[in-house]
Amino acid sequence: MKKIIFAVLALVVVAGSIGYYLWTKPSEYISDGDADFKQSIDVLIKESQEMKDSMFSSKYNGKSVEFDAEVESITENGRGKTLVLKSGVEDFIINANFHESNIEKLQKIVAGDKVKLQCECSGVTKPESEDDLLSEVVLNFTRCDLKAK
Amino acid sequence: MKKIILALVSVFAIAANAQVFNTSTGNVNFVSKTKFEEFSATNSQVSAAVSVDKGVVQFKVPVNSFQFEKAVMQTHFQENYMESSTFPTSTFKGKIKDLSAVKFNTDGVYEVVAEGAFEMHGITKDISVPGKITVKGSSLKLNADFTILCSDYEIKIPKNNVSSVSNSINISVDCSLSPKKKK
Secondary structure (H helix, E strand, O other): OHHHHHHHHHHHHHHHHHHHHHHHOEOOOOOOOOOOEEOOHHHHHHHHHHOOHHHHHHHHOOOEEEEEEEEEEEEEEOOEEEEEEOOOOOOEEEEEEEOHHHOHHHOOOOOOOEEEEEEEEEEEEOOOOOOOOOOOEEEEEEEEEEEEO | OHHHHHHHHHHHHHHHHOOEEEEEEEEEEEEEEOOOOEEEEEEEEEEEEEEOOOOEEEEEEEHHHOEEOEHHHHHHHHHHHOOOOOOOEEEEEEEEOOHHHOOOOOOEEEEEEEEEEEEEOOEEEEEEEEEEEEEEOOEEEEEEEEEEEHHHHOOOOOHHHOOOOOOEEEEEEEEEEEEOOOO
16 A cells, blocks of 8 residues: 555656646757758748748748858847848848847857857748838747857 | 028928838837736837837737747747737737827937727737837837736636736837838
8 A cells, every 4th residue: 555655656746847847947949959941041031022921930930940141230139139130132121039048159249240040930020011111021030049150 | 592401401301200210129028917927928029110200100029929938838828829820910000199299309208108009819909008209319219018908809818827827918118219221
């Protein structure tokens, strides 16, 4: 009887520990592990422009993408930082956001640097009408990591 | 000579009035607080624009860009609550109610109210949001704090999560805008 009680208690402790770990698990960096896509930035831009929004989203949203790009500017926002990347296309903005816990890697990054990033794609937003004040197409990446400079 | 100066002043005044300020890296945070649990999320990829002459204000919030401390919350938020694959953005399009009170060419902090349509989770509601416009040099800062109810936007909180997720969500907006580059 004692053995059964001990086994049940052990099981409860293990299950509880796993549950607690899963609940409190911090958001992983998308750079943990291999990228789902290794894509040139030009292809990403072209696909975001030519594919239907829903198709682009289902292909890339939530997926990790590794790409090379040139830094246009660096914006501090909240406690994190965003690299605004050169698109070479008028009215097309690419934002790569770094979480506060991962920004020390950006200390030596300046505008004009060429970087290799691995980020989670969080989608593309487009103007809804011709008189839309938000007339730019914006391709957003979050939870970015600097893989190489 | 006077006429030329007047004409130039008018041209500059019109140009200044037609100005649009924008950003694609604005911040929106939200906090859910119940007796048992408090959590928050941050989004630093908010697009915002203000048209100075018409007082039009627009925000576009990519839902997938919200970041949580806990991975499980982020997944639940995107998949179960906001259904971000179906409703990828939240938007606000409105007007500054008391536009004449804001002197866009004079540094200062101006209390304003923006009225307009807020769309989230596929539901659009007319809302009125008090906020502040800070004019400093050639840039603008928009700040606002307001509360929305999940139930107003048909965001369903499962019964077993009612104690940890509040129906009432506090949202704060903090966006720094600069003059939109002319084409």
